[in-house]
Amino acid sequence: MQKSESPITSNLITEGPLDVLWTSSENFLDVKNGKLVFSFVFTHADKLTIHGWHDKPIGGFDPKTPVLKLENGKASAYKYGLNIYFGNLILGSGDINKIQAMIKKEETKKVFFVPEIYETYYIKYKIYIGNEEPNTFGELDAIDTEFEANPSPPR
Numbered sequence: 001m002q003k004s005e006s007p008i009t010s011n012l013i014t015e016g017p018l019d020v021l022w023t024s025s026e027n028f029l030d031v032k033n034g035k036l037v038f039s040f041v042f043t044h045a046d047k048l049t050i051h052g053w054h055d056k057p058i059g060g061f062d063p064k065t066p067v068l069k070l071e072n073g074k075a076s077a078y079k080y081g082l083n084i085y086f087g088n089l090i091l092g093s094g095d096i097n098k099i100q101a102m103i104k105k106e107e108t109k110k111v112f113f114v115p116e117i118y119e120t121y122y123i124k125y126k127i128y129i130g131n132e133e134p135n136t137f138g139e140l141d142a143i144d145t146e147f148e149a150n151p152s153p154p155r
Helices: 025-029 093-106
Strands: 016-024 036-044 047-054 071-080 089-091 110-118 122-130 143-151
Touching: 016 025, 016 047, 025 093, 025 110, 047 071, 071 110, 089 122, 093 122, 093 143, 110 143
Parallel strands: none
Antiparallel strands: 016 071, 016 110, 036 047, 036 089, 089 143, 110 122, 122 143
């Protein structure tokens, strides 16, 4: 008897590239004070990105309206796969304010979130600012803000 694939598991995504994510500086400057909590979301069958919400939103949490949606750029050298945790990521309020000040000072047009695998099992994003087109860069020519969106500790 031959095994057939289940329709539920035949299209299961188990690995793929972690793209460099980006947003316009204008969108990032529009983020109000407060910590951002990012969640992973698939926007296409093979495209993973993150969307961010304020930690304590005024008027309550609305899952349909993130404060910041990141777009997919080129694939990075990193991949997600088995044994990688998809936890929320945190970007602190003070970090956001400092990145916004850097954007204004340097007059950059884009904010890039560059993925890395952290401590073997987690994904984090280093944050850069620059003017490159998100789908054309090879080696990213941008300013390292020295800030990161880090995995939130389990509660």
